[in-house]
Amino acid sequence: HPAGVIQGLQMIRKLGRYVEFSVYNDPTTVDWSIIGDRKELDLRGAHLSPNTYESAIRFVYKGQIKPEKVITHEIPLEDFKKGFEMVEKGEESIKVVLIP
Structure with a gap:
């Protein structure tokens, strides 16, 4: 959700690196003074590489990434419309998981 960009920029520390990895249907705008003046951030854009999923699965398997920290809702598969x-x-959820 585009609001995640604003939230991410507010949360990051001064002189931090912000990597935006998303595709939105709607445009988003930000206060550029946060980026250049107040926090002096390093901005990066990212997209999938051929090895992304394999690496992510390996990190989760090894416990290097804790996906449960971003899962806000678990919904039965038959309620998929509610999940979508x-x-x-994008107001109440970060990551919604459908449970078969």
Whole structure:
């Protein structure tokens, strides 16, 4: 959700690196003074590489990444429409998992 960009920029420390990895249907805007003046951030854009999923699965398997820290909702598969609506609104959820 585009609001995640603003939230991420507010959370990052001064002189930090912000990597944006998302594709949005709607444009987002930010206060550029946060980036250049107040926090002096290093901004990067990223997209999938051929090895992304393999690496991510390996990190989760080894316990180097804790996906449960970003999962805000677990919804039964039959309620998938509710899950999609939550993600689309982006107000209450970060990551919604459908449980078969």
